[in-house]
Amino acid sequence: MSNASLSAPGRGNALYWAIQAKRNIGVRSLFLVVLAFMVAYGFLFHGLFTGTGFAKFTQSWFPLALVAMAQAILMLTGGISLAIGALVSLGAVIAATTMTGPLGVAGGAAVVGIVGLGIGAATGLIVVKLRLPAIVVTLAGSFIIAGAALLVLPRPGGAMPDWLSNLLAGNTPAAFAVLVVIVLLWKLYLATPLGLSLYAAGENPVGAYRSGVPVDAARIAAYAISGLLCTGAGLFVAAQTGSGDPIIGTSFTLNSIAAAVLGGIGFLGGQGTMRGALAGSLLLSLMISVMFFLGFTPVAQYVAQGLIIIGAVAIPQFRMRAR
Amino acid sequence: MKKSSLFASASMLGLGLLMSVAGVSQADAAANCIKGDRKAPYTLGWANIYSVPTWMKQTQGTIEAEVEQLKKEGLVDKLVVTDAQGDANVQIQQIQSMIDADVDAIILIAGSSTAPARVLADACAKGIAIINFDSLVDTNDVTAKVNTDSNQWGEQATKFMIDALGGKGKIIILNGPAGVSVSDDRRAGGDALLKANPDIQILAETNTAYNVAPAQEAVTSLLFANPEIDGILSFGGALSAGAVLALDKQGREQVPITGENARQFLELWKEKGLKSWATMQPNWLGAFAAYTAVQALEGKDVPAFVKIPLPVIDNSNIDEYLARAKDFPADGYIYSPYDRELFAKLLAQK
Numbered sequence: 001m002s003n004a005s006l007s008a009p010g011r012g013n014a015l016y017w018a019i020q021a022k023r024n025i026g027v028r029s030l031f032l033v034v035l036a037f038m039v040a041y042g043f044l045f046h047g048l049f050t051g052t053g054f055a056k057f058t059q060s061w062f063p064l065a066l067v068a069m070a071q072a073i074l075m076l077t078g079g080i081s082l083a084i085g086a087l088v089s090l091g092a093v094i095a096a097t098t099m100t101g102p103l104g105v106a107g108g109a110a111v112v113g114i115v116g117l118g119i120g121a122a123t124g125l126i127v128v129k130l131r132l133p134a135i136v137v138t139l140a141g142s143f144i145i146a147g148a149a150l151l152v153l154p155r156p157g158g159a160m161p162d163w164l165s166n167l168l169a170g171n172t173p174a175a176f177a178v179l180v181v182i183v184l185l186w187k188l189y190l191a192t193p194l195g196l197s198l199y200a201a202g203e204n205p206v207g208a209y210r211s212g213v214p215v216d217a218a219r220i221a222a223y224a225i226s227g228l229l230c231t232g233a234g235l236f237v238a239a240q241t242g243s244g245d246p247i248i249g250t251s252f253t254l255n256s257i258a259a260a261v262l263g264g265i266g267f268l269g270g271q272g273t274m275r276g277a278l279a280g281s282l283l284l285s286l287m288i289s290v291m292f293f294l295g296f297t298p299v300a301q302y303v304a305q306g307l308i309i310i311g312a313v314a315i316p317q318f319r320m321r322a323r
Numbered sequence: 324m325k326k327s328s329l330f331a332s333a334s335m336l337g338l339g340l341l342m343s344v345a346g347v348s349q350a351d352a353a354a355n356c357i358k359g360d361r362k363a364p365y366t367l368g369w370a371n372i373y374s375v376p377t378w379m380k381q382t383q384g385t386i387e388a389e390v391e392q393l394k395k396e397g398l399v400d401k402l403v404v405t406d407a408q409g410d411a412n413v414q415i416q417q418i419q420s421m422i423d424a425d426v427d428a429i430i431l432i433a434g435s436s437t438a439p440a441r442v443l444a445d446a447c448a449k450g451i452a453i454i455n456f457d458s459l460v461d462t463n464d465v466t467a468k469v470n471t472d473s474n475q476w477g478e479q480a481t482k483f484m485i486d487a488l489g490g491k492g493k494i495i496i497l498n499g500p501a502g503v504s505v506s507d508d509r510r511a512g513g514d515a516l517l518k519a520n521p522d523i524q525i526l527a528e529t530n531t532a533y534n535v536a537p538a539q540e541a542v543t544s545l546l547f548a549n550p551e552i553d554g555i556l557s558f559g560g561a562l563s564a565g566a567v568l569a570l571d572k573q574g575r576e577q578v579p580i581t582g583e584n585a586r587q588f589l590e591l592w593k594e595k596g597l598k599s600w601a602t603m604q605p606n607w608l609g610a611f612a613a614y615t616a617v618q619a620l621e622g623k624d625v626p627a628f629v630k631i632p633l634p635v636i637d638n639s640n641i642d643e644y645l646a647r648a649k650d651f652p653a654d655g656y657i658y659s660p661y662d663r664e665l666f667a668k669l670l671a672q673k
Binding site for chain 1: 371374403404405406408409410411412413415416417419420421423424435436437438439440441461504
């Protein structure tokens with residue numbers, strides 16, 4: 001599905017929407033499952049429709065949505081990262097140790113951003129320029145980054161300014177608004193030359209290169225953006241919890257891959273959409289709350305989670321084959 | 324996870340003060356977080372961090388048994404259980420769900436000492452009783468924290484070892500995983516005594532997971548390197564079982580050893596006729612937390628921290644423990660007996 005270049009508006013609205021609809025085919029059943037879960041959740045927990053209820057729910061989802069995007073960008077270019085969780089932890093501990101210090105919130109946020117972009121870009125350079133497998137580089141990188149997080153903050157601690165915690169993770173849906181902005185920025189990025197190259201670089205790197213697409217630059221940029229999203233998620237987790245914990249991000253690595261795959265992103269690059277990855281992360285987050293309200297025992301939750309994930313991935317596959 | 328930086332504790336305290344200033348009014352007699360507007364029968368939420376290990380299953384068993392009892396007394400009508408599968412973020416979301424479902428009490432083993440602080444502050448502000456045990460949080464926005472003292476664990480074990488060797492001898496020390504607070508604290512608890520007794524020579528120390536196989540492997544290689552070992556100072560029950568098995572396989576004579584109430588270790592202790600000492604993190608901390616939550620909701624004053632004295636197993640009472648062994652899983656822990664009388668006494672201590 002390397003038709004991202006066509007999705008830029010301007011060639012006529014009809015064509016734009018027709019293409020968008022076509023790109024949704026693979027994830028339509030996922031959207032239905034997510035919708036069903038949303039309805040079930042709203043039915044079980046009426047507080048969801050109050051400002052606070054919606055705010056708290058989107059806050060639970062927000063960091064997972066960010067890391068799902070971070071993983072999806074890489075998988076679209078044919079890459080992958082096993083360092084997502086470690087980067088989230090690093091972002092969290094940097095935020096929790098700088099923001100109440102002399103650097104202040106702006107300075108702390110800048111450090112978090114620069115570290116994310118820098119580590120991401122460095123990973124990208126190593127993977128692309130040295131032609132090393134991304135899975136090996138990011139696995140090794142995850143140990144280094146996890147170690148760095150433990151050096152910054154050996155034990156859980158640190159602090160976040162109260163007003164920032166209350167702003168991002170208080171009773172207003174600010175986190176949801178930030179997510180909307182990030183998604184709009186992603187749409188804008190896809191319209192830039194580097195963004196346009198993203199799908200091409202993932203689906204057919206050799207062909208794209210021969211057509212003059214800046215394949216290497218697109219892939220390195222993807223790693224840098226991915227790193228930024230991860231440390232940004234870490235900053236949010238620090239604000240949400242009011243402190244830093246050097247191992248808080250660990251589970252995000254696997255969850256980001258689960259969300260992306262659930263969202264129809266292929267491991268081979270160039271396949272899938274960001275909206276799919278976001279829906280995948282939303283489903284993972286919704287499942288936890290819905291199963292709580294349904295009163296599932298933990299053991300039943302393990303089983304149900306597995307069945308839902310297999311179902312959401314397998315059904316579209318079967319339907320494709322049946323076609 | 325208990326020893327976080329002073330800075331964090333101070334800021335948490337600050338947050339706690341701020342919350343109470345912000346209008347969390349409470350009567351003087353009632354316990355923290357309790358507003359008195361919740362009536363029996365109560366709904367209890369048990370926010371577990373990880374349900375798979377045997378210790379956790381047994382702990383949940385004591386909670387369920389206590390809740391059954393409380394149900395009969397008409398004090399509780401429902402227990403909801405969550406399992407965060409080791410993920411501190413998921414645990415926060417599940418505690419949020421418990422608040423959304425308006426449970427009356429939350430009992431909690433925390434996945435992170437700092438991360439749940441804000442969600443617990445929300446719960447506390449809603450008058451939900453929060454009893455935190457085993458892995459504790461730094462925040463004071465809970466009704467009560469319940470735990471044994473890991474430092475004391477290490478100190479008592481070390482004291483037994485020094486006495487058993489008459490203050491002179493060569494020992495090896497078996498620790499749990501490095502960087503885990505329980506493991507660090509137990510080791511640190513024994514440090515002063517070891518320094519004060521220079522005739523106790525430490526040949527080697529190991530760090531392994533709290534499992535039999537890795538401990539057995541580590542001790543086996545230490546046995547090859549050290550022909551003379553007078554005692555084994557072990558800071559974990561499964562580690563002790565591994566050490567005893569290693570000595571046995573090598574045909575070496577058993578030496579004085581410390582340990583925990585793991586059933587396998589206690590059975591080896593009896594079988595090999597060891598001179599030993601053991602303590603435990605009692606599984607009934609869970610039952611006690613459920614009981615304490617209901618007491619707090621009923622308006623009873625509950626101390627902010629309940630320190631559970633470490634039960635001791637030695638050659639004088641090991642038979643009492645082994646007599647009950649068949650009631651416990653083969654890879655489980657034989658915990659000391661408990662009843663309401665003990666719970667009342669623990670709550671009454673100041």
